[in-house]
Amino acid sequence: MGTGDCTVPGAGLMQTLLDKLWAAHEIRAENGQSLLWVDRHLVHEGSHHAFARLADRKMAVAQPELTFGVADHYAPTRQRDSIADPKVQVMLDRLDANCRRHGIRLFGLGDPRQGIVHVIGPEQGLTLPGLMINCGDSHTSTHGAFGALAFGIGATQVAHVLATQTLWQAKPRAMRIRFDGRAGPAVTAKDMALHWISRLGVGGAAGHAVEYAGEAVRALSMEARMTLCNLSIEGGARFGMIAPDQVTFDYVAGRPFAPEGADWDRALQMWQTLQSDAGAVFDIEARFRMEDVAPTVTWGTTPDQALPIGSCLPDPAKLDATQAEAARDALDYMGLQPGRPLEGTPVDQVFLGSCTNGRIEDLRLAAAVLRGRRARVPGLVSPGSMLVKQQAEAEGLDRVFRDAGLEWTASGCSMCVGMNGDLVAPGQRCASSTNRNFRGRQGRDARTHLMSPVMVAAAAVTGTLTDARPLLEGRI
Amino acid sequence: MAGWTVHEGQAVVLDRRDVDTDQLIPARFMSASRAEGYGGFLLHDLREGEGDFPLTRHPQASVLIAGPNFGCGSSREAAVYALVDAGFKAVVAESFADIFAGNAVNNGLLPIATAQAAQIRAELGGDTARAHIDLGSRVLTLGSSRIDFDLSDTAQTKLMNGWDDIDLTRAYAGDIRSFRDRRKSDHTWVWPKA
Numbered sequence: 001m002g003t004g005d006c007t008v009p010g011a012g013l014m015q016t017l018l019d020k021l022w023a024a025h026e027i028r029a030e031n032g033q034s035l036l037w038v039d040r041h042l043v044h045e046g047s048h049h050a051f052a053r054l055a056d057r058k059m060a061v062a063q064p065e066l067t068f069g070v071a072d073h074y075a076p077t078r079q080r081d082s083i084a085d086p087k088v089q090v091m092l093d094r095l096d097a098n099c100r101r102h103g104i105r106l107f108g109l110g111d112p113r114q115g116i117v118h119v120i121g122p123e124q125g126l127t128l129p130g131l132m133i134n135c136g137d138s139h140t141s142t143h144g145a146f147g148a149l150a151f152g153i154g155a156t157q158v159a160h161v162l163a164t165q166t167l168w169q170a171k172p173r174a175m176r177i178r179f180d181g182r183a184g185p186a187v188t189a190k191d192m193a194l195h196w197i198s199r200l201g202v203g204g205a206a207g208h209a210v211e212y213a214g215e216a217v218r219a220l221s222m223e224a225r226m227t228l229c230n231l232s233i234e235g236g237a238r239f240g241m242i243a244p245d246q247v248t249f250d251y252v253a254g255r256p257f258a259p260e261g262a263d264w265d266r267a268l269q270m271w272q273t274l275q276s277d278a279g280a281v282f283d284i285e286a287r288f289r290m291e292d293v294a295p296t297v298t299w300g301t302t303p304d305q306a307l308p309i310g311s312c313l314p315d316p317a318k319l320d321a322t323q324a325e326a327a328r329d330a331l332d333y334m335g336l337q338p339g340r341p342l343e344g345t346p347v348d349q350v351f352l353g354s355c356t357n358g359r360i361e362d363l364r365l366a367a368a369v370l371r372g373r374r375a376r377v378p379g380l381v382s383p384g385s386m387l388v389k390q391q392a393e394a395e396g397l398d399r400v401f402r403d404a405g406l407e408w409t410a411s412g413c414s415m416c417v418g419m420n421g422d423l424v425a426p427g428q429r430c431a432s433s434t435n436r437n438f439r440g441r442q443g444r445d446a447r448t449h450l451m452s453p454v455m456v457a458a459a460a461v462t463g464t465l466t467d468a469r470p471l472l473e474g475r476i
Numbered sequence: 477m478a479g480w481t482v483h484e485g486q487a488v489v490l491d492r493r494d495v496d497t498d499q500l501i502p503a504r505f506m507s508a509s510r511a512e513g514y515g516g517f518l519l520h521d522l523r524e525g526e527g528d529f530p531l532t533r534h535p536q537a538s539v540l541i542a543g544p545n546f547g548c549g550s551s552r553e554a555a556v557y558a559l560v561d562a563g564f565k566a567v568v569a570e571s572f573a574d575i576f577a578g579n580a581v582n583n584g585l586l587p588i589a590t591a592q593a594a595q596i597r598a599e600l601g602g603d604t605a606r607a608h609i610d611l612g613s614r615v616l617t618l619g620s621s622r623i624d625f626d627l628s629d630t631a632q633t634k635l636m637n638g639w640d641d642i643d644l645t646r647a648y649a650g651d652i653r654s655f656r657d658r659r660k661s662d663h664t665w666v667w668p669k670a
């Protein structure tokens with residue numbers, strides 16, 4: 001890692017993508033804080049505190065036409081017609097009532113477009129390059145994959161956006177993470193993310209906006225780019241972004257809420273300027289080589305406690321004092337033996353879904369491993385949106401999952417956070433395509449191993465943490 | 477929300493790094509409305525799992541000394557509500573996750589980021605110490621040691637006046653309106669067509 005190239009003449013005039021997006025949204029700057037204009041505000045059931053604050057102040061939503069509601073965090077993935085848990089029903093009703101009261105368009109439970117907020121924003125063409133997008137959810141960085149300024153906010157800030165359509169924000173420093181070379185087989189954007197986070201740590205990008213660059217990033221599909229940007233927060237960055245290119249424009253074109261005709265032409269003209277200038281200076285530059293990135297799995301209780309599948313678990317006796325304690329604690333919680341190989345660790349169940357890895361390409365890749373095979377452990381597959389579900393069914397992927405013995409359900413955050421009741425039981429080990437392996441995240445005392453969808457599928461087939469590469473060979 | 481300038485209280489150590497918001501408040505409690513009080517949810521599962529938990533031993537503590545990367549993970553502001561409702565006025569740690577630190581200030585909770593946190597934890601161990609915080613001079617006094625901390629002017633103003641940003645932003649209504657109108661006419665594509 002080193003600092004940016006400072007020898008370029010006039011480097012000070014060169015702008016990063018962050019600079020350009022920031023300048024385009026800045027209404028005022030004062031005391032190191034900028035007042036920024038919000039183009040899209042996404043709210044979900046968890047935004048109830050913010051609506052309550054608004055009600056306390058008897059304020060209206062400033063720009064309801066730029067605000068969109070989504071039922072996802074508490075969305076039941078089964079039996080939607082008769083919701084058993086009254087708490088879940090209350091949360092869904094509250095969102096519904098708040099959206100109605102303020103004239104906000106809602107993708108509710110009955111809507112065929114319902115799904116996880118960070119999946120349906122892009123899917124509907126609400127997410128566009130050059131926009132500022134906010135949501136009371138830390139994985140809002142997902143939308144940065146389009147070259148948007150997108151970041152998660154807390155409830156007080158949600159209330160602020162509702163009331164004013166703006167946010168006060170200190171400009172983060174700029175960081176660039178490059179991936180050179182080409183991805184090997186079964187190496188996905190999830191592995192790239194876990195790789196850099198494991199190298200730089202969970203606080204490695206704190207205070208910075210990350211721009212991803214390099215040959216391997218350019219080669220990623222739009223969906224894979226979203227996975228990469230989604231996980232930025234797990235390395236401490238609130239922002240993850242990728243300069244838009246033809247891949248981006250092709251993805252956006254024709255989406256229901258995307259611009260058309262003359263508007264499209266004007267938009268495209270602007271979007272084509274959204275790159276960091278050659279010679280723009282970043283506060284931190286980090287570089288990784290794809291040949292070093294293998295299918296990666298977390299073993300501990302923070303996302304940086306991750307290793308290539310072929311590795312052995314760390315031995316606290318061989319680590320320095322601070323790391324040793326964290327490792328000992330994590331291994332203890334996870335019920336793992338120091339020094340043992342990661343591969344072959346038995347799992348009790350699998351989960352495939354979430355805003356990180358619940359898109360159609362994720363399901364296709366997992367299905368490629370599962371086709372014609374049986375899962376040795378139970379598991380849940382929850383598509384990122386109801387449209388993803390529909391698409392998967394049209395392609396027969398649901399059959400593959402069901403024939404393997406996995407449960408195929410409706411869309412929601414589901415077992416990523418367990419708010420809807422989809423939980424991992426205490427002490428159970430779950431191979432999961434989600435984003436957080438924190439203690440208790442998937443349920444009290446649940447043990448979570450994060451990995452890519454293809455690795456989740458491999459874990460299902462063998463009932464253990466497994467290298468997916470041999471299982472995928474000849475299948476894609 | 478009431479502002480504050482000086483706080484006198486008791487400090488307690490939570491000797492952990494990367495205390496994430498899922499630990500600060502498990503998701504299953506988050507449907508409660510704020511009026512119900514979030515204090516009982518604070519670190520709920522961790523507390524129950526450990527018999528001799530520092531926060532249980534010192535329930536009157538109001539200054540938490542924790543490890544680096546405090547408040548990482550989800551943007552759930554409920555993590556701050558749990559701390560505030562349990563009586564905390566400040567958290568001291570080597571570093572904080574960005575969203576958590578912002579949420580804290582918006583709710584009257586002072587995040588003090590200081591490299592001295594490790595030393596304080598080591599010295600204090602399982603004991604408590606008297607803590608004195610002066611927001612005006614940005615000084616934390618803990619027992620006999622004095623810690624000068626950084627705090628932005630904005631955060632200081634907000635904490636001392638008990639303001640959240642909406643109060644500050646109202647003064648700029650005109651600027652916001654003209655920005656919006658300009659954006660709408662210059663970038664017609666920004667407004668969703670459907």
Ligand code: SF4
Pocket residue numbers: 072073116117118137139354355356412413414416417435
């Ligand atoms: S799937 Fe998980 S990370 Fe994504 S929005 Fe839902 S709860 Fe948050």
